[in-house]
Amino acid sequence: MRTEEKKQQLIDSALQLFQSKGYENVSIEEICRRNSISKPTFYKYIPAKEQVLAHYFEQVSRQAMEKASGYLAEERPAAALQTLLGAVNDAAERLGPELYRIYWSYRIRQCAQADFRSSELKHMTTDCIAILQQKSEIDSKEQPEKLAMVLLDLSEGLGMSWAAMNGAFDLGRRYQNSVFSILGVLIAPSAYRTSEAS
Amino acid sequence: MKNRDYIDRLYASSKRLFVENGYDAVTMDEICESAGVSKPTAYAAKLTKPVLLARLYRPDLSESLSADPKADPLGSIADHLDRLLDRIFSYGPDLLRDLFRLELDGRKPDYFIERAWYFELIERIEHARTAGLIDNQEEAESLAGMVANFLIGYSFEYSISSADEKRENLYEGVRCILRVRRIDHAN
Numbered sequence: 001m002r003t004e005e006k007k008q009q010l011i012d013s014a015l016q017l018f019q020s021k022g023y024e025n026v027s028i029e030e031i032c033r034r035n036s037i038s039k040p041t042f043y044k045y046i047p048a049k050e051q052v053l054a055h056y057f058e059q060v061s062r063q064a065m066e067k068a069s070g071y072l073a074e075e076r077p078a079a080a081l082q083t084l085l086g087a088v089n090d091a092a093e094r095l096g097p098e099l100y101r102i103y104w105s106y107r108i109r110q111c112a113q114a115d116f117r118s119s120e121l122k123h124m125t126t127d128c129i130a131i132l133q134q135k136s137e138i139d140s141k142e143q144p145e146k147l148a149m150v151l152l153d154l155s156e157g158l159g160m161s162w163a164a165m166n167g168a169f170d171l172g173r174r175y176q177n178s179v180f181s182i183l184g185v186l187i188a189p190s191a192y193r194t195s196e197a198s
Numbered sequence: 199m200k201n202r203d204y205i206d207r208l209y210a211s212s213k214r215l216f217v218e219n220g221y222d223a224v225t226m227d228e229i230c231e232s233a234g235v236s237k238p239t240a241y242a243a244k245l246t247k248p249v250l251l252a253r254l255y256r257p258d259l260s261e262s263l264s265a266d267p268k269a270d271p272l273g274s275i276a277d278h279l280d281r282l283l284d285r286i287f288s289y290g291p292d293l294l295r296d297l298f299r300l301e302l303d304g305r306k307p308d309y310f311i312e313r314a315w316y317f318e319l320i321e322r323i324e325h326a327r328t329a330g331l332i333d334n335q336e337e338a339e340s341l342a343g344m345v346a347n348f349l350i351g352y353s354f355e356y357s358i359s360s361a362d363e364k365r366e367n368l369y370e371g372v373r374c375i376l377r378v379r380r381i382d383h384a385n
Contacts, residue, residue, distance in 0.1 A: 111358040149367070150371045153371065155351065157352070161310070164310070
């Protein structure tokens, strides 16, 4: 637990520095100075500077899955789906296209599949869609697994386009509109609102 | 006539060298030497390494569609997808990754998906929509945007995980997006 907290703290302060000074202008030394730790200690938590971003997005999807489980327990599948699908894009918009592009370049070099594509996320997304279909809250009759696959791939494609086009469109809104129209959302979109979005 | 000739030789040489050795390992000198074209000539024609790589992935829109767009709008969408997919999956995951890398670095001359191909996709979708085959209520242009970005996401996954290309999954995905009953080749 303490380890996770420490790591979180390092990631947060590194991101802050990246955003204020630009990724290239921030050294590991500077992040260490900020946090009063040594370089070996930093590397114990995060093995390389460029992995700060990867770790951040890993955390984002892990937290989204926890939150979504909570919504599912409260029988709020729409809010759960929104949380699962919106988290990464929201985080990307918070970071901005420049840092998101660095994260994408890193993924391409490492051949790293995003954590949010993990099978757990795919399963949860599939479950949410299946429940929404049972409750007749969405119109699409396609198999939930297929829809989940499409929505997650679309999220990847839009995210990469957004990064490559330097944030030329509203990523969150564009994705949300796409999701609603592909699923054929029949109920008021307010059901998809999550607590922190209001 | 002679003009086309040296450009085609550059395309052919770059294709062979990129596929054999990978993008980074190939130099412009090697491409020119193998094509028997001088470097100043290549650059005068604005043929740089990124341009040559992007050219490999450009769909050939002069290839005719086997499905008649009027009689079989959905079939013609599938055919049109194939024009692009044939390129995307032709050279393997490594080279495709290089293409994505260039795109993210802003070094590739145009967007992942060529404009002319994209505009024709809008047109094909518009046809299918007019024929009442598409349930998704969005405008044809935003539907084309969804399809294009889905293809990018899908091919990105292919490029980093070396998964099978599984074109059936792609057709299924496009069908889910447009919300049509069947998108397939007529034959």
